[in-house]
Amino acid sequence: MLFGRVKGTAVCTIKYPGTQGLKLLVVQPVNKKLEPIGILQVAADVVQAGVGDLCVMVRSREAALAMPEIKFVPIDLALVGIVDELEVRPDGEYDVTLRRGRNQFS
């Protein structure tokens, strides 16, 4: 699962049957610091997100499982949550190195 920023909408008249009622949004995948990752993609919306919203997205076949009714649809990116609040600790605050030998965490 990853973050995405809604940038706009995609309008498609001809769609695979079963996806007709779905809203398709143009999204920019972003990382935890909200920096863009890769180019714009299109996601199916099930949470009524709007342009500018930061969202939680799910990829792969699980995106099709997020659909409200018919789950047997060719959808590989879906918006499943609208982010109200995000707290991320700065890089370096926690050591993310897997050291040789014994690593004790607690």
Place this chain on the structure above:
Amino acid sequence: MILGKVVGTVVTTISHRDYKNRRLLVVQPLVFEGEQPSAEDDFIALDNTQAGIGDTVLVNREGNGARQALKNPDACVISVIVGIVDSIYAEY
């Protein structure tokens, strides 16, 4: 499954029903000594273990395993935190 560090929390009021009543956390995967964590590697995971910021966690990043962990055969979830790690011994 992968090992990662919880570095953030996400609050979503409006979310899919499969995500209700569980916390979403931001996870940064662990890297080997001498490697730098990539800015593109972080991801969001659904918490199933009461993990918190700073915990080292075991994350299932595959949908089928995630659905089993959540006991929901239709859950639209890929990454689920399935354990909090106390210690690791690594040789590489």
Place this chain on the structure above:
Amino acid sequence: MLIAKVIGTTVSTIKDEKLVGRKLLILRQTDEKGEPSGKPYVAVDTVDAGVGDLVLTAAGSSARQTNITKDTPVDSVIMSIIDSLEVDGKIVFRKS
């Protein structure tokens, strides 16, 4: 889903029997304005797209979630033809 432009067609005689009768199109990933970037790839068409169309493709196991591609060795499928794209309040692409 990725935004892609249909850049060609594929003719293949010897192929997996489950792919017989399937229309295979060559695509290239594009940005929101339709400018191509990245490598070409092949997808099965489910919506009667043609060369020059801007389309959306679904990849991975989602690509097998259509009646045309169910249980077939397919990893990318064209699932819609884009009429227009609006980004940051501006129409950046409109099908001519």
